[in-house]
Amino acid sequence: MTTGRTRERGEHVVLLATGGTISSRSRAELDGAAVASDGADDLLRSTGGPHSLPVRVVDVLRVGSYMLDVDDMLLVCARIREALADPAVVGVVVTHGTDTMEETAFLADLVHADPRPVVFTGAQRAADAPNPDGPDNLARALALAGTPDTRDRGVLVCFAGEVFAARGVRKSETLLAHAFSNPDEGRDGWAGDRPEPLPLPDGGAGCRVDLVASYPGADAAHLRASLAAGAAGIVLQGTGIGNANPVLCEAVAEATARGLVVVTSTRVEAGPVVPVYGAGGGKDLLAAGAIPTGLLRPSQSLILLSLLLRLGWSREDIAAAFARRGGEP
Numbered sequence: 001m002t003t004g005r006t007r008e009r010g011e012h013v014v015l016l017a018t019g020g021t022i023s024s025r026s027r028a029e030l031d032g033a034a035v036a037s038d039g040a041d042d043l044l045r046s047t048g049g050p051h052s053l054p055v056r057v058v059d060v061l062r063v064g065s066y067m068l069d070v071d072d073m074l075l076v077c078a079r080i081r082e083a084l085a086d087p088a089v090v091g092v093v094v095t096h097g098t099d100t101m102e103e104t105a106f107l108a109d110l111v112h113a114d115p116r117p118v119v120f121t122g123a124q125r126a127a128d129a130p131n132p133d134g135p136d137n138l139a140r141a142l143a144l145a146g147t148p149d150t151r152d153r154g155v156l157v158c159f160a161g162e163v164f165a166a167r168g169v170r171k172s173e174t175l176l177a178h179a180f181s182n183p184d185e186g187r188d189g190w191a192g193d194r195p196e197p198l199p200l201p202d203g204g205a206g207c208r209v210d211l212v213a214s215y216p217g218a219d220a221a222h223l224r225a226s227l228a229a230g231a232a233g234i235v236l237q238g239t240g241i242g243n244a245n246p247v248l249c250e251a252v253a254e255a256t257a258r259g260l261v262v263v264t265s266t267r268v269e270a271g272p273v274v275p276v277y278g279a280g281g282g283k284d285l286l287a288a289g290a291i292p293t294g295l296l297r298p299s300q301s302l303i304l305l306s307l308l309l310r311l312g313w314s315r316e317d318i319a320a321a322f323a324r325r326g327g328e329p
């Protein structure tokens with residue numbers, strides 16, 4: 001017995017490795033650049049063990065997460081689903097680069113249709129650093145994934161001794177070990193009513209989604225370049241409560257008139273996007289057809305919009321999904 005209930009024979013945790021700093025080593029032939037190097041076996045060995053449950057390892061990718069696209073992230077989600085197809089699997093741990101962990105973890109959460117936990121972790125210091133943080137992060141994530149307490153809590157990020165819900169989690173430190181925060185939901189992960197899972201799409205052609213920022217002096221050049229590149233969706237990173245300016249707002253109206261789905265998020269750390277201001281502010285953006293993202297930041301708005309466009313959802317259904325999934329926890 002390893003937790004509060006009797007363990008079944010064969011129960012185990014699956015470790016899916018995708019690369020990131022936790023697997024990186026510096027390469028002399030690359031002028032000392034750090035490159036994802038260690039596989040899942042090496043990562044598990046680095047923890048020293050023993051673990052409360054046996055661990056089965058799977059190598060999915062071996063790259064820095066700054067290189068990933070949405071298709072790669074969907075591949076990770078498909079591997080999670082494959083792992084959970086085995087009833088002897090108690091939980092899944094994904095090792096992942098920290099740069100885009102907030103995207104992949106959120107995508108995995110959106111399509112997670114299982115009570116068993118999926119726990120993402122990684123590292124801020126490389127595997128060959130004098131004092132790597134990856135082994136301890138991984139050991140804790142493995143323990144968490146093997147605990148019945150984490151059932152029905154969706155996808156979690158376990159990092160530097162803290163646990164966060166996937167929705168709202170953000171990388172908020174470039175160097176410090178406490179790399180993540182969840183400004184709107186705090187620590188301990190999602191406790192509330194979880195929205196129904198979304199299907200995992202198998203295709204994605206024609207689903208380019210671009211991120212366009214508003215900033216002092218921003219014109220519509222980037223937005224128009226996205227239109228010219230064939231974007232199906234745009235995440236507008238507004239300022240403040242979700243504002244742009246008259247020039248951008250006019251281009252948003254043109255984009256939505258052409259059938260693109262535009263959503264308005266914000267560069268501010270916490271709090272919801274609310275349509276309040278005119279003169280190119282959020283109220284005008286709403287009138288121009290842009291959908292407010294609520295509490296979802298640009299990174300996770302891009303993931304939700306990409307997923308829904310791949311699933312072929314209408315603008316109205318996408319607006320309803322942002323209202324539900326971007327709402328207060």
Ligand code: ASP
Nearest residue numbers: 020021064065097098099
């Ligand atoms: N800093 C990153 C990391 O943690 C690099 C990456 O995202 O892969 O892993």
